[in-house]
Amino acid sequence: MSVKGAVERDGGFTEFVVGQRASLVRVAALLLGGDRAQAEDVVQTVLTRLYLRWPRLRPDSVEAYARRCVVNAVTDHRRSPFRRREHVSSQVPEVEAPDAQDRDLSSMTALLARLPERMRVAVVLRCVEGLSTAEAAAAMGCSEGNVKSQTARGLERLREMFPEHARDFV
Template sequence: MGRNSERDREFTEFVSARRDGLVRVAALLVSGDLAKAEDVVQTALTKLYLAWPRVRPETVDAYARRCVVNVATDEHRSLFRRREQVRSQLPETPVADDPWNDNSTVVSLLGTLPASMRAAVVLRYVEGLSIAEAADAMRCSEGNVKSQSARGLQRLRELLPAGHLTNFAKG
């Protein structure tokens, strides 16, 4: 088996195992827009594939998360974001058992947070990353992660009914 086919096999196995989790993170980073989340993950996986030979196996999950955070943040900051395109047919409708419906209030409120604050909250309290892991994914200091996540949670607590935030956050 050639070197490239081994690389492709390893990458395909990684994507099969981790894609759903990356889409979940991306959806929260882009305020629950599943179509945009899919685009973010596709772009992030393309970047990961190009870097695949240089990524160490023990850091591949962190690298993939960083790619997703960077793409979601870049998408949000871009001055030349793609505009909505008019189509003659309606897009497919979402499935009834969409996992984001349970937390639709929280997901929409996450969209009110600035991108870096939203990323800190999602990575720390939804994905359960340590402060150091979140700082690495966001390419910032641990102190920044602490302050961004604390302020983000405080804003969410102010806007959410009592007890709703505890159902949303894992950690």
């Protein structure tokens, strides 16, 4: 690859990361039960893989491809035997004080954590990220009908579990 080609590739990738990274981390955090550190790790892995494939990706499908990669990476992370190990430390980790946005995210995460994984993914992609049924189906690797049913069942389950928040689940 020429130097000019590498610079163009890096510029396009950098522009994508600057514009989409926060959204990808938010989706990953919601899917991982609010664990922002794991979400950052998952998105970093996804961005590394995305960078390697960048020259072969169509510009009009990069966002959808990245979301699909995040969903798959979260699923892989949950299946990883390494994740199940306990990490012992002699020192208590420093924890930053949550701001208002983090409190909103943590309450939403607590609600979503009660759903099975596929329902949670459908609800996050459709209701939180605002994706269309087709976009969510592409990200989840399933049919549009599956997305519709998982979303409807997930919202209904949330309404049943948390009647005080029923009006929040539109």
